Amino acid sequence: MVFSWELLDITGLADTLLRLTVCELQRRSILQTCGGLLQLTHHDVQGAVQLKYSHLSSSESLLQWTEQLTTYYLQSSSSLMSRTAEEVPWQLQRADLKKELYHTVLNVDILLQLYSGGHGEELLGYWRELDRNLNVMAAQYYTALRAIEEQQEGSMSQPPERMCSMFRTVGKVLDSLGFSDEALPLFQHSLQLCEANFEPDGVEIAQAFTDIADTYTHISRYGAAEEYYYQALAIYEANPDVSPAQVLKVVEALVGVLEKLNGADVAQALSTKAFAMKNMTKMTHTPSNILKSRAAKLEQYCSQQESEDDPAIAHKLNEMAVLLSLFGDASLAEELFLRSWKAYESQYGDSDVKVVTPLQNLALFYTKTDCLEKATSLYEEVYEILKKNSATSSQQMTEVIGKLATLYRQQNRLDLAEPFQV
Helix, strand or coil: CHHHHHHHHHCCCCCCCCHHHHHHHHHCCEEEEEEEEECCCCCCHHHHHHHHHHHHHHHHHEEEEEEHHHHHHHCCCCHHHHHHHHHHHHHHHHCCCHHHHHHCCHHHHHHHHHCCCCCHHHHHHHHHHHHCHHHHHHHHHHHHHHHHHHCCCCCCCCCHHHHHHHHHHHHHHHCCCCEEEHHHHHHHHHHHHHHHHHCCCCCCCCCCCHHHHHHHHHHCCHHHHHHHHHHHHHHHHHHHCCCCCHHHHHHHHHHHHHHCCCCCHHHHHHHHHHHHHHHHHHHHHHHHHHHHHHHHHHHHHHHCCCCCCCHHHHHHHHHHHHHHHHCCCHHHHHHHHHHHHHHHHHHHCCCCHHHHHHHHHHHHHHHCCHHHHHHHHHHHHHHHHHHHCCCCCCHHHHHHHHHHHHHHHHHHHHHHHHHHCC
């Protein structure tokens, strides 16, 4: 299988000629397109092609084509990395070039592309093709990554954070393929890099602890796993930016380890904690709690600013007031509405149309809290501002007139309501 642009690059044919050829072969049901790739329609066609070009299947010709194709996929800027990972090892395996195949499958990018593309079994097949012990082969990735790390020392082409991520990612691939013992040194070295480049109480350190603990659990070393889970849990619980779901995952893993170690009392206590955290996690994802979280972040942001004489601060104060009004915190919401209004007035003047938004929000707040006189006064002010800004025909003016008429009627001020009837 091959993409049409790959055929164009490899064969050197003119674009028009290639298109005509492909269209004709598709018309004759010799070629078909599958997922964007061109392929022969069925085995009979494939057999016929092999018979026709059997003179190209000699060892010499096979090596020549293998060299040409692998060079293209490894060096061509138009080749996708996923295609390189699929094609190069297969071409080398077919030509029985084991030395080249060994170095190719040790390439970290190709390893990750094969695994992420769902070709884990093919990867193991290449390892078997090399006639090497699979565990020994898996252990080679640690050596390969350390060689890359040594080459990049003092260079910013692979910063320490990137190397830390590479060791961790390759470790996860090996662990998921069943090579937990071989993955462990990768995770341990990732932890060393994290400790050297991140804060000691950083989330990256906790992630590294969790990786090691998970691996120890997979190889039934529960005592060692317990120690690392506790260290990860201590960092997560002390970090306010960590989601409850992350903490819950570590707690549940720790419960499983303690049950294996017969620590029934501690396991029971943690199980109770995990159950409570599950309920809390569900609660924190409700719309109400999402809005409360937003309000808390806005409050933190505003409290860090030296002055409120800034349009951005005035806007955030107004947003925070709206959110708090939804939670029933009326006194604080009113205070923030008033501060937002004054901040807008300070920036734009008391008759600018931009002041209308905080005024209307505060008026709506007073309406909902049955402070009808205050709401009416504010809507009257909004009406005057819009009138001065020649907005009498706008939808916004129509809405304000309607609200004033309703408020006047609710207060039995019918004489004032009559001119505003719409």
